[in-house]
Amino acid sequence: MARSDAVELEVAGRSVRVTSPDKVFFPERGDTKLDLVHYYLSVEAEAMRAMGGRPVLMQRFPDGVGGGNFFQKRVPKSRPEWLATTVVSTPNGTRSEALVIEDLAHVVWAVNLGCLGFHVWPSLAADADHVDELRLDLDPSPGIRFEQIREAAFVLRELLEEVGLVGYPKTTGNRGLHVYVGLEPRWDAIQVRAASVAVARELARRREDLITDAWWKEERGTRVFIDFNQNAPHKTVFGAWSARARTGAQVSTPLTWDEVADVHPDELTIATVPGRVAERGDPWRAMRERPQSLDPLLEMVARDQDAGLLDAPWPPVYPKMPGEPPRVAPSRARRPGPDDDG
Structure with a gap:
């Protein structure tokens, strides 16, 4: 099949250009960039319930699984005028202009950049303090x-x-x-x-x-x-319904508790998840409603x-926090010497 240079898609009322749609992103079955776009289109309502209105950190694999990758905190300067963004802080205090998943067009735009993983903030862009x-x-x-x-x-x-x-x-x-x-x-x-x-x-x-x-x-x-x-x-945490950069195109998939008992995560891919959703619906729907x-x-x-318990240790990129114990591994903690008090 001849490779296409680009396709124009209407997504959420917007025109989104997908370049190199036949580029293989996931080699196990030969799933392409366009296959990944079609996956997200098939779970649009579910993905938007999970990510809609939230800032995301993009993990980009321009050449698909197996190629180089990098995290992109800031949206590029060359972008559609309709793209929604917000200013966020990373754990080390760096401020950056991040993508907000306003609608599925924003997801498809990111996939076109090779995004194989949306790392999602736990708050809405409109209410970052909560x-x-x-x-x-x-x-x-x-x-x-x-x-x-x-x-x-x-x-x-x-x-x-x-x-x-x-x-x-x-x-x-x-x-x-x-x-x-x-x-x-x-x-x-x-x-x-x-x-x-x-x-x-x-x-x-x-x-x-x-x-x-x-x-x-x-x-x-x-x-x-x-x-x-x-x-x-x-x-941020790897987002629900987001395809992972694994050769089999596995998806971070919401489940019912009954499904937890018998499903294996390797079975849940961009090829299998849409059928499950069509048959069973969104297991997380009630989380948003209640x-x-x-x-x-x-x-x-x-x-x-x-009971006298201190806070647990924080990651090293954070400043020392109130009530936190010494931030040092037990094997490296200094033991009292003969000249110490006590």
């Missing part, structure tokens, strides 16, 4: 199988249900799972991160054989790490503070 998503990241340590990630997810579900909250799971598109709690927009990122620390600690207490809240890798062992720092201010209160988890934060 976080409306708690994101609980079940991160596989080396040696962890997906079956253990799945088991940890159900322990998390039980905890959330005990405090009257509903969690909404999704695959990461790779080896882990995320569980989101949709929030009323009343809390800032500091409070939401504190809630995620409390959740991680409680899960580690309940299943120390399976789950850890240890920030330092040397302390985790072969356990599922609950990465609470994914909720730190200005952090936002929840963070108060039950903030009560857990207060309980830990009353």
Whole structure:
């Protein structure tokens, strides 16, 4: 088949030019740039519920999977006049003009640049001071199988249900799972991160054989790490319905809890997900329709503070935070010498 130089598509009432539409992005099945565009068109309503109105960080692979890649914080100066942007801060304090997913035309525009991964802010561009998503990241340590990630997810579900909250799971598109709690927009990122620390600690207490809240890798062992720092201010998380830069074009796919029990993330690709959505709908629809209160988890934060627990360590790009313990790995911490007091 002859390669086309470009196609013009009408998306969300806008004309979007897709260059090199036949370029292979995902080599396992030969999925092209245009195939990826058609995937996003097929899940338009679902993708917009997940990303609509939010700033995103683009991860670009101009030559597809296997080629070089880079994160793009700032939208290029050469862009359509209709493109929506907003000024955001990254964890180290750098301010940049980021893309806002105003409609699906913005997604297709980014895909044309080789975006294979939208890393999404937990707040709307129109209300940057309030976080409306708690994101609980079940991160596989080396040696962890997906079956253990799945088991940890159900322990998390039980905890959330005990405090009257509903969690909404999704695959990461790779080896882990995320569980989101949709929030009323009343809390800032500091409070939401504190809630995620409390959740991680409680899960580690309940299943120390399976789950850890240890920030330092040397302390985790072969356990599922609950990465609470994914909720730190200005952090982004790989977006729901976003295709991952893997050869099989796997998708970070929202699931029902019944699906968590029997699906494997490698099965969820740009070829298979549209049919699932057409048959089963959007498992996350209720998360947007029924936002929840963070108060039950903030009560857990207060309980830990009353028990004398300090804050958990922050990532190195952040300034020293109030109540934070020494930010040094235990193996490198200075041990008292014979001349020290005490």
